[in-house]
Every structure is written in structure tokens, then in C-alpha cells.
Amino acid sequence: LRRPCGSVASQPLLVPRIPLPEEFRTAITQPGHPEPRFIAFGYVDDTQFVWYDSDALAQFARASGQFHREKILTNHHPAFSRGAGLSERGGIRSTRLIADLVPGYHSIQSMRGCYMERDGRFLSKYYRTAYDGMDHISLNEDLHSWTAANRVALITQDKYETTGEAEHHRPYLEVTCMEWLRSHLEKGKEILQRTDSPKTHITHCPISDHEATLRCWALGFYPKEITLTWQLDGEDLSQDMELVETRPAGDGTFQKWAAVVVPSGEEERYMCHMQHEGLREPLTLRWGMIAGLVLLGAVVVVVMCRRKLPGKKGVRSVA
Structure with a gap:
């Protein structure tokens, strides 16, 4: 069942694990x-x-x-x-x-x-x-x-x-x-009872000359409970983002992503907030900001989605 994903600030950090x-x-x-x-x-x-x-x-x-x-x-x-x-x-x-x-x-x-x-x-x-x-x-x-x-x-x-x-x-x-x-x-x-911190990255995929999809990834984490939320200038976007169910990775860990469509050129106004038991405090990711993204043991990689735009021969390079 999908857990409600509201504002990060209004949610408890994480509920205690109840084994079953x-x-x-x-x-x-x-x-x-x-x-x-x-x-x-x-x-x-x-x-x-x-x-x-x-x-x-x-x-x-x-x-x-x-x-x-x-x-x-x-x-x-x-x-x-x-x-x-x-x-x-x-x-x-x-x-x-x-x-x-x-x-x-x-x-x-x-x-x-x-x-x-x-x-x-x-x-x-x-x-x-x-x-x-x-x-x-x-x-x-x-x-x-x-x-x-x-x-x-x-x-x-x-x-x-x-x-x-x-x-x-x-x-x-x-x-x-x-x-x-x-x-x-x-x-x-x-x-x-172990804790595996999420490995994180953000992908940027142009969908037109005017819009792009930012996708915030969390990979290789355990336990399963995690919170991903996009914000625009501090305002919660949980109602406007696509959030997939937490999925098993096949190696005993889990993966999840949250995506939001943004106007081209305004990507840096959007931030992805992440909470997990493996992080001592919530993690904040922003597209285009490489420095300082390695935080609390989470490996952060920013990747550009190599997708050809209509009418253009070239591809966007890695940021």
C-alpha cells in the first residue's frame, strides 16, 4: 500500500520498524x-x-x-x-x-x-x-x-x-x-536490523523545448521505509509529482524515485527532500549543484538523460 507523502516538514521522521x-x-x-x-x-x-x-x-x-x-x-x-x-x-x-x-x-x-x-x-x-x-x-x-x-x-x-x-x-x-x-x-x-543508506542521484530528461523531467532516485537502501518529496522554493509539490512504490532491488535492498515536470531553465528552483533511517538528518538534493551533495554517506551522482530533442541533432551532455 502506498504511504501518504505530504510535506517533509509535517511528517514524522520515520515510524519505528515493526518486524513481520x-x-x-x-x-x-x-x-x-x-x-x-x-x-x-x-x-x-x-x-x-x-x-x-x-x-x-x-x-x-x-x-x-x-x-x-x-x-x-x-x-x-x-x-x-x-x-x-x-x-x-x-x-x-x-x-x-x-x-x-x-x-x-x-x-x-x-x-x-x-x-x-x-x-x-x-x-x-x-x-x-x-x-x-x-x-x-x-x-x-x-x-x-x-x-x-x-x-x-x-x-x-x-x-x-x-x-x-x-x-x-x-x-x-x-x-x-x-x-x-x-x-x-x-x-x-x-x-x-542493519541499515543501508540510500545512494542518490537526480536525472534530467528534456521532454520538449520548454519542459524537462527531474527524477530524484534513492537506490540500495534498507530498511524499506523512506520519504521522497519535491519542493519548489520551499513549497511542497507532493500533489504534482509522480511517486512510484518502493521496489525490491533483488539484493536485499530497495529503490524508489519521485519525478516532477519543470519549466526549462528553472531547474535549480526545485529541491528533492529525502528521509531515511540511514541518514542522520534529511538529505536535500538540487539539480545542477554538485558541490556538497555527498552527505552522510549517501553517494550522490547527477546524470543528464541523453535524449535527443525534436529537430535537433545533438544531445545534451552530462552536467
């Missing part, structure tokens, strides 16, 4: 294949620690990413494998139930997890699914009843209530989820 374990599972039906393919990933505090694929030669879950490189978890992760196998059968039941009604390629995706307060108390727990990329059904807070997102999901709800599907998820959400969280926080604390 999450599982993302997908079952896919394919015409001509008797069994759906099942894929699962496990995350702790936005960091992937294990994966499972029913099409893999080895039918067990494997540690992944930094958890694998640092040998924090063994490649054979029996608890996740057992859970993946149980969920695979559940996913197969769900996909077959719908595929029988609508033949073809279909997918059931599910995610479940729990949030914990810093004092160790449960904050919340959840289980919800999507069918062909659309919200489908979710387990209510009481961990007994279901909420269907649409009419198609009512079929699944009836089936789940008849078969007692909630019983399969309750032990994990009430007990196992917290046990896994505490275990992985202890085993992977050097990874999960």
Missing part, C-alpha cells in the same frame, strides 16, 4: 496439466528468506538471498517445506474448484502473516487470497469466518465453511507465525 513474517503463495492451473504449479516465498521484515517451487527438482524449500549467502538458514528448510506442501494441497483444491467452472489458465494467490509490537505482543494477523489477480476471499480477525470480495468468491466461501478451511490456518497464525518471527529475528538479526 509473511508468506506469498501461488497455485497456477494450466490446460493439459493434471496438477497446478505451486510457488511460495517467505519474507521477514520485507527480506526474503526462503522459497519453494513444486516444479523444482528438489521438493523442499531453500534459504534465499542474504539468508542463503550468510548460511543463516540451511538450504533444507523442513518447516517451510511442510507448510508449503499443506498449502499446495489447499491451493490445488481452490484452483480446481474454480477451474472446473471456468477452464483455462487460472491462478490463486495467497498471503498470510503477523505483525508484532516491539514488546513481543501480537499486533495483527491475516490471511487473504486473490483469484486471477483480483481480491477473492480473506479470513476475518476472529480466524473462524470469511469475507468474500465478490460473487465468485461466495462459491469459495461456501466450500471453505463446509470443509473447515479456517482450521488449517489458525495454528499458524496463532502460534507458528510468532515462533518463526522470533526465531528468524534472532538468527538473521545482523541482516534484518
